[in-house]
Structures are given as structure tokens and as C-alpha cells.
Amino acid sequence: MVYSISDLEQLSGVQSHTIRIWEQRYQALKPDRSDGNTRLYNDEQLKRLLNIVSLNQSGLKISKICNLSKHDFNILLDQQLASFTVDKHYESIVSQLINYGLSFDGNSFSRLLDRSFSDIGPVGTYQEILYPLLVKLGLMWSKDDICPAHEHFISNIIRQKLFAAINALPGTTSSSESWLLFLPEDEDHDIGLLLASYILRLNGKNVIFLGSRVPLASIKEVLNTTKVNHVLLFMMKGSMIKDVQNYVNQLSHICRNVNIHLSGNGQMIGKLNHIEHINWCKTLVEFEEMMKIPTIL
Structure with missing residues (x-):
């Protein structure tokens, strides 16, 4: 996709003025230009900006982040990924779900999620398994380890399971809040x-x-x-x-x-x-x- 600087501002939360300064001082991004000299950004530049913001929020200075090579950039993202811990009891389930998602194995993903819903319920599954899974997927997307298709595939199965769990509940009365x-x-x-x-x-x-x-x-x-x-x-x-x-x-x-x-x-x-x-x-x-x-x- 093609993004304007205002699109980047909306998606990243970084003001357009700040993005321009980061480009001028630190070569944070290198946008293309339209015939009218308007800045144009692609998916890779959006991803780079989001990663810069993420590393900056972890305490690194913008000047240091923008001077990193892609290799060093990925090392820091790997460290973020490694620092996100999952309860050891559920770690293998999260890893299995990621593997099933990456191979687009919907049947296996669905069966494992059904078992988790049955064992610890939808709320417990979200707390212990789905939330860590979604965080890890976000970090993996930042490193180009997954593509948007993986995220959509996994998210849609999760949504289907939640809709099914909701539909299985008894109805409410008209006097309910x-x-x-x-x-x-x-x-x-x-x-x-x-x-x-x-x-x-x-x-x-x-x-x-x-x-x-x-x-x-x-x-x-x-x-x-x-x-x-x-x-x-x-x-x-x-x-x-x-x-x-x-x-x-x-x-x-x-x-x-x-x-x-x-x-x-x-x-x-x-x-x-x-x-x-x-x-x-x-x-x-x-x-x-x-x-x-x-x-x-």
C-alpha cells in the first residue's frame, strides 16, 4: 500500500512534524515523492517506523535506533520477543498454535483451541494462551517472520471460536442491564x-x-x-x-x-x-x- 505522512501519523501516533525531523536528522525513513513533491511511504517504511517507535518506547534513543543495521535491528526485536514470557504450563500450546497458524493448518489450530476452551474456558484461554499468542504474532510481524495473511488466518479462527462460545450461552431477559x-x-x-x-x-x-x-x-x-x-x-x-x-x-x-x-x-x-x-x-x-x-x- 501507499501511505501519506498523515497516514503514518495516524497509524504510529508520531506527529508528522516529528517524522519529518527524524527523516532530516537521522534518515529514519526515505519516502518516495509524487509529481507534486508529496511524501509517499510503502509498507516496509510503515513497518520500520512502527519498529522505531517500539524500540524508542523501550528506552533507546532515536539517534541510536536509526543508525542500526537491519541485522542489529532484528537482534533487538529478537530480544523483545525473547523477553515476553508465557506461563510454562501453556508455552507449548502457544508454540503449537503458532506453528499451525504459520502452516495454515486450520483443523489442527481449531482442535487445539477447542481443547483449551474446554479445559480452562474462553476467559482462561484468552489470558493464558491467546493474549501471549497475539503479542508474539505482532513481534514476529515486525521482524517479517510472518505475513498479514497469517495474522488474518489466525485472528479469524479465534473470532469464530469466540462467536461460537457466545452463541452457546443462554439468552438474557429484557430487564437485564x-x-x-x-x-x-x-x-x-x-x-x-x-x-x-x-x-x-x-x-x-x-x-x-x-x-x-x-x-x-x-x-x-x-x-x-x-x-x-x-x-x-x-x-x-x-x-x-x-x-x-x-x-x-x-x-x-x-x-x-x-x-x-x-x-x-x-x-x-x-x-x-x-x-x-x-x-x-x-x-x-x-x-x-x-x-x-x-x-x-
Whole structure:
């Protein structure tokens, strides 16, 4: 794909001005130019920028990162991958799932995931197996060890299993609390949201699941036509803080009579102002515990 510098800003959370400085001072990226002299970036340059941001967040200076050879770059990414630990009891399962995913062996991947769901349940499977699996896949993508097709293949099987687990739960009554679940317009990955839907339904809540890339106008329309007690959204991308703040402010205005619950990128959410009225769910355990507390409406 071809990206503009504003696309890179949106996808990486790094301001366009900063990207230009990194290019001029450290040759971080080498964009092509259009006939009108507009910067144009490809997939490899986007990946390099995301890797630079990742290594910078781990404490390395931009000047050092940009002077690394590709070999040294991959060594640091390998170290990140090695430093991410998985409970030894589940490590072999995560490794098997990765191997099945890389070979596009959907039957074996599905059977192993079914066994995990049966043994420790969907929530336990997510905590102990799927979350480590998804983190490792992200790091492997950064090193070109996998391609987008692998990620889509694996993610779609996981989503199918979560949908099946949700459909197997008993229905809720019309008097149940209603939760509206969605992702903002620039968010795609809904596995965490699906798991939240499962937990809510397991606890007898009524769930209105809108999925990914939902405009704020649609949220307003739902709230105007349907009784909703709670709104839950995930914000994962490292977007510009000012843009996220503006979005949260607009959402708060739309949902002024509704309880808002937010989860996702902790580094980003922690920088937001005036969110005292929003329940920030930092962990899955926190969210599960919240379900055990009666809500006063």
C-alpha cells in the first residue's frame, strides 16, 4: 500500500512534524515523492517506523535506533520477543498454535483451541494462551517472520471460536442491564471486545455488539432509540493524544447519561485529561471483578 505522512501519523501516533525531523536528522525513513513533491511511504517504511517507535518506547534513543543495521535491528526485536514470557504450563500450546497458524493448518489450530476452551474456558484461554499468542504474532510481524495473511488466518479462527462460545450461552431477559460494545472508526481488532461480550453475557447482561469502525453518529443514534446503561469501547492504536482527547470528549457528551467503560492502550489512556467519569478497565481481572459488583443505576 501507499501511505501519506498523515497516514503514518495516524497509524504510529508520531506527529508528522516529528517524522519529518527524524527523516532530516537521522534518515529514519526515505519516502518516495509524487509529481507534486508529496511524501509517499510503502509498507516496509510503515513497518520500520512502527519498529522505531517500539524500540524508542523501550528506552533507546532515536539517534541510536536509526543508525542500526537491519541485522542489529532484528537482534533487538529478537530480544523483545525473547523477553515476553508465557506461563510454562501453556508455552507449548502457544508454540503449537503458532506453528499451525504459520502452516495454515486450520483443523489442527481449531482442535487445539477447542481443547483449551474446554479445559480452562474462553476467559482462561484468552489470558493464558491467546493474549501471549497475539503479542508474539505482532513481534514476529515486525521482524517479517510472518505475513498479514497469517495474522488474518489466525485472528479469524479465534473470532469464530469466540462467536461460537457466545452463541452457546443462554439468552438474557429484557430487564437485564444493557451494554453497548463498539470500537472507534479507526480500530479494527475486535477480539478483546468479543471476549468482553462473552463475559457480559455470562453474567446475564444484555449486549448490543456493534463491532469495529463505528462512527460516533451511530452511537448517538443507538442511544436515542434504545435504553442503554453502559458503553464499553477499546482504544488500542497509539494515536495522537489530542485526537484521542477530542474523541473522548465528544463521546462523553453523547453518553452523558450512560456509564462509560474504556480499555486498551494504557500508555495513551493514562495521558488523557478529565476522564474521572470514565471507568478505565486496565486488566481483564478488573473487568471480571466489576461484573460481580451490583451496579446502582
